[in-house]
Amino acid sequence: MRGLDSQFWSTQGSNVTLAVIAIVAFVAVVALIMFGADLVRGRSRDKVQLVVLVTPVLALLAVGLIYPAFDTIWISFTESVREPDPETGINTVTTTFAGLSNYVYAFTDPTMARTILNTLLWMIFVPLLSTGIGLAYAVFIDRAKGEKVLKSLVFMPMAISMVGASVIWGSIMYNYNQTGDQTGMLNALLVLVGLEPVSFLTVQPWNTFFLILILVWSQTGFAMVIISAAIKGVPPEMNEAASLDGANAWERFWSITIPSIRGTLVVVVTTITIATLKVYDIVRTLTQGRNSTDVVANKMFVLSFVEQRQELGAALAVILFAFVIPVVIYNVRSLNKVKETR
Template sequence: MSGLDAQFWAAQGQNLLMGAIAIVVFITVIMLIMYGADLVKGRGRDKLQLVVLISPVLILLGIGLVYPALDTFWISFNSITDAPDPDTGIYTTTMQFIGLENYRFAFTDPSTVRTVLNTFVWMILVPILSTGIGLGYAVFIDRAKGEKVLKSLVFMPMAISLVGASVIWGNIMYDYNQVGQQTGMLNALKVFFGGEPYNFLADDPWNTFWLIVILVWIQVGFAMVILSAAIKGVPIELNEAASLDGASAWQRFWSITIPSIRSTIVVVLTTITIMALKVYDIVRTVTQGRDDTDVVANRMYVLSFVEGREALGAALAVILFVFVIPVVIYNVRSLNKVKENH
């Protein structure tokens, strides 16, 4: 604190004052608009009020989401170069349209192709494992003794950030030493029981699976809580009637429980799939994409902000967006079918 002079604090005070003024002006403008809309009489009053309430949200979405998305899409079809001006020698940025060249590179460059394939593996394994384990756990501990405690233990990893979980698994669970004592928990246990230490994060392709375990460990709690709540909503009378008819527990599970919670399973699968598609923190923290563990989100970051190849990074961003679209469409269609059936 003693090293900060009066000029620094004056600048901070000015920034806070400008921020406060901006907030007050924004609130005042919104209140005036809403007040003006409330004064309108007649048949168009409801429509005008709806437009007034929705317009700020649409404007913010346009500025913060739609425009950047369109700009990224356009950049992906161009080549960006920094070259000195022949007269002044000042470096200037130039953009040249090159069509699908960036996409051709993305699907022909071996390292980038491997990155896309790794992302597909994450997209398939993480939702299946997380939802399957979460569903099984929810079924087996449903109405069991100590249910709340057991659920809390599984849900607890959800409170940890992805970076924190990556540090736990990378430095505590998977750590490997070529010489000397093993400090990683898993390798220490292997050595204790007479086995040889194993480099979990360097053995391709299994290193990708060990990274996937981290996200599964976090998402199982989410799947368990949501599916457990859905299972409790299944009418008990249906299971009792099926039991009287001689149906086994397995038959009741597949014929009653699963159809009853189908829409919830779809939502959980879709949510975790999107989470797996945009995973970045785990790979960046644990391996930085080394040893063929890279994924599209991390590769996109490296290309755009480390190597300065913004156009290639934009192409990968568009590819990632295309991956998400079918998942969202399937989710919407499945939910619509469930509503129609009801």
């Protein structure tokens, strides 16, 4: 505060004033447009109001989503060339079309290829483990004593940020000391039973799976709560009828429970998969991508903002988007099948 002079506060005051004026002007324009649409009478009233309501949303989507997406795709097909100016000798940067060279590099360079492979591993294991453990937990504690408490214990990690979860696992569970007493819980247990401590975050390739466990720990609670709610929606009469027909618990689970909650399972898997593809915090906090643990989101950040190689970063962003497309298609097709069965 002492180092801030009057010019700083004057500049900040001007910025705040401009921001307030812009917000007031925006609200006034929207109010006038809405008021004008409300004055329209006749058959065109509904159409005019629809256009007035939808146009701002489409404009915001175009400015905030569609244009950046196409701009990123274009940047991924270019490269920056630094050449000295023939007259001044000063290096100038020109952008030229590079075709698929950035994508070829992304899939052929060993480091980049390892990053993409790690992302695929995260994409496979996190949804499967989170959903599988959440499903098993929801089934076993359904209508059990202390159900609410048991659910709360598993759901609690959802309230912790990814950075917080990373710090917890890094300092409490995975901590490794080359010399001295082991303070990490897992290594302390290993030493207690006479085994050598393990550097969980550096030993390859298992360090990637140890990072995956952190996100599984965080997402299992989400899967468990959603699946548990779906299981409670299964009519008990169906299980009772199956029991009278001689079906055991395992047969009732596969023949009644799973088909009844299939739509919920698809939504849970899809949601966790998309969240997994965006994982950045865990890797950035614990390893910064070292020891072959990098993922696309972190590598994209490093290339774009640290190494100033925006073209390669844009290519990775497009690859990440391409990973999402099959997930969305599977989600839509699976939900359509569920609707057809009903």
